[in-house]
Amino acid sequence: MKDLAGLMVPDFDDVLAAHARIAPHIHRTPVLTSEFLNRTTGAELFFKCENFQKAGAFKARGASNAVFGLSDAEAARGVATHSSGNHALSLSYAAGRRGIPCHVVMPHSAPAAKKDAVRGYGGVITECAPSTSAREETFARVQAETGAEFVHPYNDPRVIAGQATCSRELMEQVDGLDAVIAPIGGGGMISGCCLTLSSIAPQVEIYAAEPEQADDAARSFRAGHIIADDAPDTVADGLKVPLKDLTWHFVRAHATDILTASEAEIIDAMKLTWARMKIVIEPSCAVPLAVILKNPDVFRGKRVGVIITGGNVDLDRLPWMKG
């Protein structure tokens, strides 16, 4: 860990420590291939299946690293976050494994299924009004009352070191990769890829894939500073959040490029993955394949690792179904 003018930046030793710490609590997920998709794209694609990860997403890595890195005294007060997505599930999962409380602040308007899922992993939900100010107030109150440790979904060195274990496994599982591609929202997974690959395989290109309708990271990358959008709308609901200082640190330094795909391209790629690979993936995870299909010249002839980030999807509301 390095202190860069107040920004605590994890290094590869932190990744190795994270990997040893979380190994009992996560799956070493398999890498799948598809002859059909290789033929279709002209690339050799290696899909790292974090949809099979504990709690259904790669976020179990970072959350487990944060939770199991706490001292016993810190852990006794529990952890807390505000999220209605995979981070809330994963933090609840990891806290449950350690036997400590996990406090999750969620708007009361969040879908019942998401609340049930968090509770299913043992998380304790505090509901708030669906506004940023209400969420911040409620979260501050919960934290003050409990003394719980805040674990940010991505802008946290412990979380990024945890996510970085995914690309470390991928490099052990597949020889001779030319590139890795992952979706980008807040940038936790991509930062993990940047951290690992810049340390152990700096020749490997790192592509981030983003929805056109939430392309703040791509615009940030071109502008040279963080651009944050207010509430973008995309089917890839895991990718709506903006970069923050720590993820921006990694992305600006190590990403090769950030490429975008339209909503229709994302949905087509998602359905194609379900149909041909027989795996359940979230819309967010389909953005990399959509980008590869859209930019054949960038990827043709390359061996490309594709991070399938998660599989938590509402089976009653699939994006290709009408109504």
Next chain:
Amino acid sequence: MKDLAGLMVPDFDDVLAAHARIAPHIHRTPVLTSEFLNRTTGAELFFKCENFQKAGAFKARGASNAVFGLSDAEAARGVATHSSGNHALSLSYAAGRRGIPCHVVMPHSAPAAKKDAVRGYGGVITECAPSTSAREETFARVQAETGAEFVHPYNDPRVIAGQATCSRELMEQVDGLDAVIAPIGGGGMISGCCLTLSSIAPQVEIYAAEPEQADDAARSFRAGHIIADDAPDTVADGLKVPLKDLTWHFVRAHATDILTASEAEIIDAMKLTWARMKIVIEPSCAVPLAVILKNPDVFRGKRVGVIITGGNVDLDRLPWMKG
């Protein structure tokens, strides 16, 4: 291969020969586990994922064994079958790998998606009216014109020896299984399990799982002779066909029991598998899990291999979606 009063019955040497013959053309599919489903059922479940198999189903094993076992002279005339399901896809796939024609007789009323899928693997479709007599007439004509070798979807010793390679792999992949369970329609997969397990692991119980609404195999098993129903209706559309003499030979001798599940139980088990295991499976493959959930006393405390037979499903018409 033994000749039992005219019935050609494959033995375990045929399975070993089949496995060597088809190895270059099939996947050694992975075995997945789910802590959640283990906790829910009280059993230890090992899912053999033939939904990841070539052409999307275990039937690639039997079809490949039939196709690659032909002499060059036989192969030159091609292969033929009548099926609108996974066997047609798999036989087209295997014939394509050998570079020989595959003739498939299908009713003109079959869904366009199924015809497209067969053609996508190189199969040549001859359409007929949607009746048994029309199908038989058309098939006889195609066979007479082409001299193609008929490969039955299941009542064929080459096909059963091929399917038997699946449980052989499973026994190599998982130690100490107490039982194996697979869906039963015509009985090809279950016969393969009977053949392999009675030869190399006779202590392992063999359960067949069948829809209540197409329970002809269960009734046959109790009656002691084949009972065939005319056009049963079930969401598990791969399981509508009846036992035939060769599959009955194996099932009557080696199956431990045949258990059934209702349509609602099958659909619930299918959705549960998608939601928790993040894999796309056909309704037919959900029947074993439905049966396990319904009969906890039979399976509790056992290590159970569960054959996930295939993943070819119409993503636009999922059985839990209304309308």
